Amino acid sequence: MPTTKFSLDPSDINNFTYDMSRCIKCKGCYWVEHTYQPGARFATRCPSNVWNDFDAYGAFGKMRIGLALAEGRLEWTPKLLEIIYADPLCGACDVGCKRNLDLEVELSLESLRVKAVKDGAGPMPVHKKIAQNIATKHNVYGAPHGNRKQWATGDLKIEEKADLLYFVGCTASYGNKEIAQSTAKILNATGTPFMLMPEEWCCGNTLQSVGMLDEARALAKRNIEMVKSTGAKRVLLSCAEGYRMWKVEYPKLLNIATADLGFEVVHLVEFADEALQKGSLRPAKPVNKRVTYHDSCSISRLADPWTPYSGERGWMGTVNPRLKRRRGTQGLYAQPRNVINAIPGIDFVEMIRTRENAFCCGAGRGTKEAFPTLASSSAKHRLEEVKEIGAEVLVSACPWCKNNFASAAAGDNVKVMDFSELILASLDA
Numbered sequence: 361m362p363t364t365k366f367s368l369d370p371s372d373i374n375n376f377t378y379d380m381s382r383c384i385k386c387k388g389c390y391w392v393e394h395t396y397q398p399g400a401r402f403a404t405r406c407p408s409n410v411w412n413d414f415d416a417y418g419a420f421g422k423m424r425i426g427l428a429l430a431e432g433r434l435e436w437t438p439k440l441l442e443i444i445y446a447d448p449l450c451g452a453c454d455v456g457c458k459r460n461l462d463l464e465v466e467l468s469l470e471s472l473r474v475k476a477v478k479d480g481a482g483p484m485p486v487h488k489k490i491a492q493n494i495a496t497k498h499n500v501y502g503a504p505h506g507n508r509k510q511w512a513t514g515d516l517k518i519e520e521k522a523d524l525l526y527f528v529g530c531t532a533s534y535g536n537k538e539i540a541q542s543t544a545k546i547l548n549a550t551g552t553p554f555m556l557m558p559e560e561w562c563c564g565n566t567l568q569s570v571g572m573l574d575e576a577r578a579l580a581k582r583n584i585e586m587v588k589s590t591g592a593k594r595v596l597l598s599c600a601e602g603y604r605m606w607k608v609e610y611p612k613l614l615n616i617a618t619a620d621l622g623f624e625v626v627h628l629v630e631f632a633d634e635a636l637q638k639g640s641l642r643p644a645k646p647v648n649k650r651v652t653y654h655d656s657c658s659i660s661r662l663a664d665p666w667t668p669y670s671g672e673r674g675w676m677g678t679v680n681p682r683l684k685r686r687r688g689t690q691g692l693y694a695q696p697r698n699v700i701n702a703i704p705g706i707d708f709v710e711m712i713r714t715r716e717n718a719f720c721c722g723a724g725r726g727t728k729e730a731f732p733t734l735a736s737s738s739a740k741h742r743l744e745e746v747k748e749i750g751a752e753v754l755v756s757a758c759p760w761c762k763n764n765f766a767s768a769a770a771g772d773n774v775k776v777m778d779f780s781e782l783i784l785a786s787l788d789a
């Protein structure tokens with residue numbers, strides 16, 4: 361029986377033409393399984409296809425488009441670029457498809473963007489501006505690099521050397537300083553010494569997400585080397601997108617396994633859960649609110665560790681050696697819920713779509729900058745779910761989610777908070 365070689369490397373769209381050609385348009389990438397749903401109102405999983413009803417915007421449409429592009433049957437047009445980039449690459453379709461057909465949908469969508477860049481068609485103009493900001497100022501906003509540590513006020517205890525390195529990221533460094541400060545205060549309150557990167561630069565999330573892999577790879581190498589030079593054993597993030605970059609995308613870009621990074625990558629929700637179990641995090645002050653939690657894609661279904669794979673595909677799509685698929689089951693689901701439930705006074709209530717099935721806020725991976733109406737439509741749809749369950753506070757663990765929900769919630773009776781702020785509120789006795 362003839363076999364073909366393939367790998368899971370998204371830098372070559374030809375690795376995914378098999379997957380793209382086998383999509384049966386069952387729409388498991390659009391609907392959450394009915395067994396989980398109490399009704400049809402909150403049963404969709406695809407923000408792109410909720411924003412635009414045409415099939416092209418769903419994963420099933422993009423799989424067909426990808427195949428036609430790979431086979432040279434389609435030319436790039438402005439509309440085609442919109443279809444490919446109006447998409448937060450949230451991974452919900454990947455999880456849905458793998459309950460059925462095991463197609464690599466997320467990697468297929470990534471490979472489409474890499475092809476767009478290679479062909480000179482992508483990314484979108486605003487992404488090029490962000491890439492320029494990163495190249496010249498080392499942050500996505502084009503803000504002065506010298507202002508990066510302005511969030512670190514004198515009341516915070518930050519060491520020159522420590523086993524734990526807090527990688528703050530562009531958004532919490534420049535915009536959401538409250539998240540950086542709350543995270544540092546939590547570390548201080550638990551008696552955990554931590555340092556910052558000597559010269560922190562952008563994690564490269566936008567670059568990797570829009571298909572600019574060479575630029576993202578250069579940042580990955582630089583950032584990893586700098587962590588190694590500090591001797592840190594753990595890198596802590598309070599940003600979901602940064603967590604995905606360090607844990608999954610850096611290894612993917614460098615063709616190594618997450619386990620081979622040489623240090624551990626943890627998000628604040630994991631750290632807080634560990635500290636709670638050890639007794640160093642003691643949330644004592646009641647927060648008398650009805651609270652719900654939004655699973656940010658990049659610490660949930662997109663966070664399974666990365667292991668490089670190359671092998672052969674044979675009869676009926678069988679692969680050899682055996683491929684352990686990433687199904688979004690190893691995300692940080694229990695940790696934030698353990699911590700939130702430990703805060704006295706909180707009435708915790710789950711949304712209808714949770715964990716792997718959570719509906720993306722719509723902001724991430726270059727979407728809010730290029731397609732702000734998609735980002736706000738997604739956030740408003742999610743906020744309807746928050747209101748449906750009667751929650752007063754919506755908590756997430758990423759500055760991108762917080763900002764997107766906060767702007768969409770203007771005029772609503774829903775308070776939007778970051779996980780770090782909620783924990784800090786329970787510590788301030």
Ligand code: SF4
Nearest residue numbers: 383385386387389457
């Ligand atoms: S779930 Fe998979 S096979 Fe079904 S339509 Fe979506 S991408 Fe195609």
Ligand code: SF4
Nearest residue numbers: 406408449450451453
């Ligand atoms: S990654 Fe998310 S937004 Fe993009 S096609 Fe899949 S489900 Fe839709």
